[in-house]
Amino acid sequence: MPDIPLPGRVSRRAVLLGGAAALGATALGGSALASALSLPGAGTRRLADPFTLGVASGDPLPDGVVLWTRLAPEPTADDGLGGMPDKAVPVQWEVAADEQFSKIVQSGEAQAAPELGHSVHVELEGLQPGAEYFYRFRAEGSISPVGRTRTAPAPDALGELTMCFTSCAHFGQGYFTAYRRMAEDEPGLILHLGDYQYEYAAKDGDVRKVLGPETRTLANYRQRHAQYKTDPDLQLAHATAPWLVVFDDHEVENNWADETPEKPDDGFLDRRKVALQAYYENMPLRTGSKPGGIDMRLYRRYGWGSLVNFHMLDTRQYRDDQACGDGVQSGCTDREDPDRSITGAEQEKWITDGFRDTTARWDVLGQQVFFSKIDLTPGAEEGYNMDAWDGYVANRDRIAGAMADSAVRNGVVLTGDVHRHWAAEIKRTHDDPESRAVGTEFITTSVTSGGDGNDDGNGDVLKENPHVKFYANRRGYVRTKFTEAELRADYRVLPYVSKKDAPAETAKSFVVEDGNPVLNPA
Structure with a gap:
């Protein structure tokens, strides 16, 4: 495939911080550029700009990564088709070793088919390990924004990794500035731990207007995803680094459990x-x-050299229904039933097998709901969230026990869902206060869900849970840095999301030393 020309020299900083405006189809497209391309259809723009949803990459391996885009010249069309015709459309792609695309390393063509919403998933192979690459697409006379990605290091490489993670982005409840602040940290990897989008229709008091009804049909879900993807801050974060993603409940509906909906629903x-x-x-x-x-096989494992194993979990498709009617419950003995599972037996075995066979310095569970025991009811009465691992006590304790008794050197759990920052030490048996710590848990707040938040320190709940070391009710994300000697976690917070362009600051930092699963304030 002939090279797609990129006019002028564009700096790496522009790629990272300019977003779609700096390197999008407006900058690179146009009839003059299209006419210059010796590709099928050059000079004839049959569609408006189809790259309104940006570009992304994910699931990195040492020799490759997935490149993504979805064609949608009318991204929020009610029919969910994005203004695309009912036919496959060829999409050319290029990967380069530099942001100027003077060193093309691979190129090819994929088909964006209507059966998959005109999305493209290019699974690259044959790249160099631990290397940075830039990529872009062309279709219908337009050129996409440029994305930056990287491959995982070679399996025996230690090195270091800066990784950011977050969850829970409700379009109606605020601006996605946290995604831009993550991109500005220039991480090597981003994890999204669920509630990437919300199913609800627009509500009074929303900061931004949500389009469409509550999502129930394929057209509804496609439209909702597309509205989110038009956000420039989200596009920037996707274009900055590869992502590892898992869904939670709101990608379908609130608090679903396997084949059981939140409320009776024959459909x-x-x-x-x-x-x-x-x-x-x-x-x-x-x-x-x-x-x-x-069914969708979402749990999977990705290594970042010999430094980190990321075990990405699915705590929705295989779980038993929430105990005692869901929500925060007191006196619920059903949650202690040894047969109750949030992972299902097959996934639990996959987790423990991964622990047994690991050779990584850090083993990380990327997952959705609060793992550590947390009593949410101040005073003598105890109250636990039945939607979290507290509703599946035996399953949780088996995973914690496997973390302690396996080849895991440093066990870490990363969590989303609760719209708050928390930090906790994982106990081998959470019901025993003297039980030793076997790992650490870092819980990220939301991108927007819950609105601006406040500075309430939630001291009563912290007193009930001495293994919990931090709480903050602000929006943001967690920035981590893994090295062979330590893991550092910075809890990044934004003062508001009801307005654009909030600054980010670090509310608290912790360091976990190699071989010592204790949260040390940094």
Whole structure:
């Protein structure tokens, strides 16, 4: 495929911080540029700019990564088709070793088919390990924004990794500035731990207008994902680094559990099927995660050299229904039933097998809901969240025990869901106050869900849970740095999300030393 010309020299900083405006189709497209390309269709723009949803990469391996885009000249069309015709459209792609695309290393063509919402998932192979690359697409006379990605290091490489993670981005409840602040940290990897989008229709008091009804159909979910993807801050974060993603509940509906909806609903399985299809269409996932009916294989493992193993979990598709009617409950003995599971037996075995066989310095569970025990009711009475691991006590303690008794050198759990920052030490048996710590848990707040928040320190709950070391009710993300000697976690917070362009600051930092699962204030 002939090179796609990039006019002038564009700096790496422009790629990272300019977003779609700096390197998007407006800058690179246009009839003059299209006419200069000796590609099929050059000089004839049959569609408006189809790259309104940006570009992304994900699931990095030492020799490759997934490149993603989805064609949608009318991204928020009610029919979910994005203004695309009912036919496959060829999409050319290029990967370069430099941001000027003077060193093209691979190129090719993929088909954006209507059956998958005109999305493209290019699974690259043959790249160099631990290397930075730039990529872009061309279709219908337009050129996409430029994305930056990187491959995982070679399996025996230690090195270091800066990784940011977050969760829970409700379009109506604020601006996605946290994504831009993450991009400005220039991480090597980003994890999203669920609630990438919300199913709810617009509500009074929303900061931004949510389009469409509550999502139930494929058209609804495609439109909702597309509205989120038009956000420039989200696009920038996707274009800055590869992502590892897992869904939680709101990608389908609130607090669903396997085949059980939150409320009785004869159409739930159809809803789950189309929601998972739309999720795959809009994420940089490999073919192995492509849904089949109501099922989607999302739990998977990615190594970052010999430094980190990321065990990405699925705590929705295989769980038993929440105990005692869901929510925060007191006196619920059903949660202690040894047969109750949040992972399902097969995934639990996959986790423990991964622990047994690991050779990494750090083993990280990237997952959705609060793992550590947390009593949410001040005073003598105890209250636990049945939607979290506290509703599946035996399953949780088996995982913690496996973390302690396996080849895991440093066990870490990363969590989303609760719209607050928390930090905790994981106990081998959480019901025993004297039980030793076997790992650490870092819980990220939301991008926007919950609104601006406040500075309430939640002291009563902290007193009930001495293994919990930090709490903050602000929006933001967590920035981590893994080295062979330590893991540092910076809790980044924004003072508001009800307005654009909030600054970010570090509310608290912790360091976990190699071999010592204790949260040390930095």
